[in-house]
Amino acid sequence: MNPTFREAVYQIVAAIPPGSVSSYGQVARQAGFPRHGRFVGRLLSQLPAQTRLPWHRVLRGDGHIALAGTPGGEEQCRRLQAEGVVVLGQRVAMKRYQWQPDAVREQ
């Protein structure tokens, strides 16, 4: 994987504030690689278990938990709720929590 892309994704994900969420596609766009949402997911899937990256704040574009039904998904739900994000079933209210970075707000 392009190290530039990897670093950009790490930086962007790390910048998502607690209580807010983003999506794979959005992170990819901010990293300068539109349509690479799948790779954001791939990168996160390859993160070491001890990572300090807030990977749990990244959801699918429709607000669904990508790993719903898996152990990782439950961990994600717990972490989100611990930050005050309400998770209903397999989804969260993106409209309410979606992070709007300055770079994007300007447009």
Add this chain to the structure above:
DNA sequence: TCTGTGACGATTG
């Protein structure tokens, strides 16, 4: 080269 495979996304019925 071709095919299958994703922690994806937008469109359509």
Add this chain to the structure above:
DNA sequence: ACAATCGCCACAG
């Protein structure tokens, strides 16, 4: 709201 499709892109075999 839900499911089926299709487009997307890098990688493994």
